[in-house]
Amino acid sequence: MLSARDVSFAYDGALVLDGVELSARPGEVVGLIGPNGSGKTTLLRVLYDALRPRAGLVSLDDEPVTSFGARALARRVAVVAQEAPPDLPITVAELVLLGRSPHRGAFQRYSLEDHRLAAQALRRVGARHLADRSFGTLSGGERQRALIARTLAQEADHLLLDEPTNHLDVRHQHDVLRLVRTLDVTTIVVLHDLNLAARYCDRLVLLHRGDVASSGTTDQVLTAEVLEPVYEIAVRRLCQAGTVQLLFSPLTGADDPEARVGGGHWPNGDMAESPHPQEERR
Amino acid sequence: MIAVDTAPLDRAPAVGLRDDLDHARRRRHTGRWMAGLAGLLVGTLPIAVGLGPVAIAPGTVAQIAGHHLVGWPLALPASDAEDSIVWLVRMPRVLLGATVGAGLAVTGVALQAMVRNVLADPYLLGVTSGASTGAAASILFGVAAGVGAGSLTLSAFVGAMIATAAVFLLARVGGRVTSIRLLLAGVAVGYVLSAATSFLIFASDSPEGARAVLFWMLGSLSLANWSSVTVAGPVILVCLSVLTVWGRRLDALAIGDDTAQTLGVSPARLRTQALLVVALCVGAIVAVSGGIGFVGLIVPHVARLCVGGVHRRVIPVAALIGAIFLVWADVIARTAFDPRELPLGIVTAIVGAPMLFVLIRRFHTPAT
Numbered sequence: 179m180l181s182a183r184d185v186s187f188a189y190d191g192a193l194v195l196d197g198v199e200l201s202a203r204p205g206e207v208v209g210l211i212g213p214n215g216s217g218k219t220t221l222l223r224v225l226y227d228a229l230r231p232r233a234g235l236v237s238l239d240d241e242p243v244t245s246f247g248a249r250a251l252a253r254r255v256a257v258v259a260q261e262a263p264p265d266l267p268i269t270v271a272e273l274v275l276l277g278r279s280p281h282r283g284a285f286q287r288y289s290l291e292d293h294r295l296a297a298q299a300l301r302r303v304g305a306r307h308l309a310d311r312s313f314g315t316l317s318g319g320e321r322q323r324a325l326i327a328r329t330l331a332q333e334a335d336h337l338l339l340d341e342p343t344n345h346l347d348v349r350h351q352h353d354v355l356r357l358v359r360t361l362d363v364t365t366i367v368v369l370h371d372l373n374l375a376a377r378y379c380d381r382l383v384l385l386h387r388g389d390v391a392s393s394g395t396t397d398q399v400l401t402a403e404v405l406e407p408v409y410e411i412a413v414r415r416l417c418q419a420g421t422v423q424l425l426f427s428p429l430t431g432a433d434d435p436e437a438r439v440g441g442g443h444w445p446n447g448d449m450a451e452s453p454h455p456q457e458e459r460r
Numbered sequence: 461m462i463a464v465d466t467a468p469l470d471r472a473p474a475v476g477l478r479d480d481l482d483h484a485r486r487r488r489h490t491g492r493w494m495a496g497l498a499g500l501l502v503g504t505l506p507i508a509v510g511l512g513p514v515a516i517a518p519g520t521v522a523q524i525a526g527h528h529l530v531g532w533p534l535a536l537p538a539s540d541a542e543d544s545i546v547w548l549v550r551m552p553r554v555l556l557g558a559t560v561g562a563g564l565a566v567t568g569v570a571l572q573a574m575v576r577n578v579l580a581d582p583y584l585l586g587v588t589s590g591a592s593t594g595a596a597a598s599i600l601f602g603v604a605a606g607v608g609a610g611s612l613t614l615s616a617f618v619g620a621m622i623a624t625a626a627v628f629l630l631a632r633v634g635g636r637v638t639s640i641r642l643l644l645a646g647v648a649v650g651y652v653l654s655a656a657t658s659f660l661i662f663a664s665d666s667p668e669g670a671r672a673v674l675f676w677m678l679g680s681l682s683l684a685n686w687s688s689v690t691v692a693g694p695v696i697l698v699c700l701s702v703l704t705v706w707g708r709r710l711d712a713l714a715i716g717d718d719t720a721q722t723l724g725v726s727p728a729r730l731r732t733q734a735l736l737v738v739a740l741c742v743g744a745i746v747a748v749s750g751g752i753g754f755v756g757l758i759v760p761h762v763a764r765l766c767v768g769g770v771h772r773r774v775i776p777v778a779a780l781i782g783a784i785f786l787v788w789a790d791v792i793a794r795t796a797f798d799p800r801e802l803p804l805g806i807v808t809a810i811v812g813a814p815m816l817f818v819l820i821r822r823f824h825t826p827a828t
Contacts, residue, residue: 228721249724257722265578266714267769271481273715279708280724287772290480297479309481332723 179203180225180255180336180364185234187220194220196388197234200366202336207358207365209379209396211372213409216385218368219260222340225366226257238336252280255336256329260344263314263321270316270324271309274299277331292331299330303357319350326357339367343374352377376400376422384408396422490773493766497780501558501787508557508787509550513798514542521546553684556692556748557790558783560681561755563696563745565782567738568756569763569774570703573714574731574738575639581757582742585642585735586623586649588677591746593657594619596673600664612676613688613747620743623649628735636728637735638717678803679752681790688748699741700779706734707772714769753805754812755782755789761819785811 181201187194195217202208210218223229225236227243236243238254246254256277277299278292300306303323308316313324322342329337339358343351351371355378358365369375375382375396382399384392386408392399400422402413406429414425506518506525516538523537524546536543567582575584583589597603598615630645631637657677661670703710709730712720717727745752763778786804789811793802 223718226722228718247724248721248726252722252724255722257718259716259718259722261716261718264715265576266572267764268711268715269768272711272768272770275481276708276711276715276719276723279712282708284705284708290483293480293483294478297481300481301479306479 179240180238180366181236182221182225182231183235183237185221185224185231185236187217187224187229187231189220194388195224195231198385198388198390200225200383200390200393202364202366204335204364205362206380207367207378209375209382210366210368210385211370211375211382211399212385212391217388218385219340221385222257222338222366222368226255226338227251249280252332252334254334255338256332256334258322258325258329258337258339258342260340263316265314268313269309270300270305270311270313270327271296273313273324274309274327274331277328277333280332295333296327296331299327300324302330303327318345319347319353322346322350322354323357326354326361330361335363337361337363337365339365341368341370343369343371372400372405372424373422376424400424490767490777493777494780497777497784501780501784504784504787505554505558508554508791509546511791511795512545512550513795514545516542516546521551525551548685552686552689553681553790554787556684556689557681557787559689559693559696560745560749560752561759561782561784561786561789562700562779563692563741563782564752564756564786565759565763565778566696566700566703566775567741567745569760569771569778570710570734570738571756572760573710573771574734575643576714576716577639577643578761579757580643581753582738582745583650583751583753583756585646585739585742586627586653587620587739587742588746588751589650589653589657590623590626591616591620591743592673592677592751593623593653593660595676595750596657596660599672599676600660600666600669610687612683616750617743617747619653620746621739623653624735624739624743628732628739632732637731638728639731642731642735675803676750678805679750679808680793680801680804681749682794682801683748692744692748695744696741699737700775702737703734704772704775706730707770707775710734710771711769714771749804751805752786752808754808754816755786758812758815758819759785762815765822 179202182198185198186196198217198221200208200221210221212218220229224231227236230244238246243251274296275288275292278288278295282288282292297306300309303326305320305323305327308320308324313321316324337358342354342358346354351374355374358367359378367379379396381394382396383390384399384404391408392404400415402415405413410429412427412429416423416425506521509521510516510518520538520542523533524543526532527536528547538546564582568580571580571582571584572578594615594617595612598612603615627642627645627649628637630648631641633641657673661673664670709720709725712723712725713727713730720727720730759778759782760774763774763781767773767777786808789807790804793804793807796802
């Protein structure tokens with residue numbers, strides 16, 4: 179279980195996180211959502227101890243993450259960060275093997291077992307055939323698979339992902355998140371697409387200007403009342419086959435955000451012409 | 461814990477469990493490169509020592525070396541003149557060339573990983589410029605003349621260390637050294653110190669002195685003797701071993717700071733530690749051989765073409781290639797315009813630049 183209690187963080191005096199609470203229980207997929215600049219990535223980096231919070235505590239199974247030491251923490255928490263692909267060549271197999279490095283000392287070489295775990299991780303994400311390819315030449319979807327394979331090889335029981343669906347087409351977005359769902363690890367994932375969050379997360383934490391605007395089940399968080407003041411966009415919520423689907427349109431009306439709620443500009447009769455009768459739960 | 465054996469996408473789990481990514485084949489591949497290059501280096505040394513105005517057979521060279529090192533053969537197999545040419549002049553020079561070449565190649569690999577830039581080379585840190593300023597001060601104004609014959613080496617080394625300290629202090633903001641700050645600090649310090657060197661040349665008003673400084677800045681092994689080999693050699697070998705042991709951490713750092721962090725490597729600390737090791741190594745190299753360009757830029761790429769990008773393999777292979785390359789470059793430098801000696805930097809640039817052209821053609825930019 180990974181949790182943040184009352185975490186605050188500032189870059190050069192600009193407060194980015196202000197008293198944030200978050201917890202992920204074993205096996206659960208928690209989505210971290212919010213507008214650009216709301217502090218999602220910063221919070222994720224605080225969670226894996228790349229940034230030290232100014233106040234508050236991040237703990238892994240009730241022990242502060244700062245007490246673990248970098249390598250011990252790497253054996254418990256694996257991360258798929260957003261990084262540009264490296265200029266220096268590295269093959270997918272070598273990249274996945276790096277997931278074994280927190281388990282090996284500086285003077286140890288990778289064992290046969292490490293190679294087998296790496297191969298299994300690649301098979302598990304359906305990327306065994308990419309093993310000898312250079313990581314830099316992969317497509318976006320293949321790249322995410324390789325990075326997830328590395329976290330599998332790392333054998334950590336916590337997984338943090340920073341916008342893993344970025345730059346992927348619709349099918350690959352779903353493929354990657356479906357894969358994440360099949361993993362038996364506690365997961366915290368930063369997502370921009372709220373419909374993906376609705377489908378693949380158990381719980382959501384909505385950040386707004388460094389503060390938690392709402393947290394709870396997807397059903398509780400993904401409502402027009404919660405989302406409209408945060409994103410400043412009109413939200414319409416549908417429910418289809420048990421999954422929440424959101425429709426967005428620009429707000430019309432006054433500048434006062436309170437007055438905007440529910441004031442979305444919807445084209446006339448769009449829902450009535452929908453071929454599938456849909457239940458609206460608002 | 462992840463149940464890795466429940467592989468839903470794996471159609472043949474029995475095969476999957478035995479799959480080890482061709483572990484053995486990879487090891488053999490690297491092993492063959494290492495053995496082949498080591499053999500080439502061992503073969504290169506006596507041949508290179510034998511080449512020169514007085515040609516000496518490699519067999520004779522090996523016998524002279526054996527006589528001095530292990531006392532066998534007991535009787536000297538050659539004339540006194542040949543013995544002193546081989547043992548006192550050419551042998552230290554060739555050995556120094558091999559260690560310097562290895563050191564430049566290895567520090568080039570480490571720096572390219574540290575600043576995550578394929579164009580980085582050991583001189584990026586401003587170390588050479590610092591050493592040049594020190595050397596110019598010594599050549600033109602007799603700085604540190606009190607310590608005798610080693611004054612040039614000593615003042616070059618001191619200059620290199622001052623430059624490194626300046627780069628380090630500039631690049632370190634809030635206790636962290638990032639790759640871009642390291643690059644910028646190296647370039648900035650390099651420019652300042654080049655200007656200082658030019659000013660020293662201008663102020664001295666001595667054409668011969670200016671010529672000597674220029675020759676030194678282009679790199680040369682002509683100052684090689686056994687004491688420079690025994691001082692620079694161990695420093696370079698220690699740095700090589702340390703960087704090889706850190707190979708996996710350099711792999712992580714080469715991908716990105718966040719990746720390194722999540723794999724249990726502190727990027728800021730590793731960069732600081734590696735910077736110190738590299739600066740010490742480059743300082744020792746520049747002090748004994750001047751500014752030999754291109755080796756530290758080209759050889760890492762050649763090594764990666766041979767064995768891939770993993771630093772545990774790249775570092776030793778780059779060391780071997782660098783050693784062989786520099787020994788032969790020096791053979792050309794001292795024989796091509798005999799009896800005049802060509803600055804080594806000219807040879808490495810002439811041989812290195814076409815290699816760079818080939819690499820540009822072969823270099824595939826990752827599709828984004």
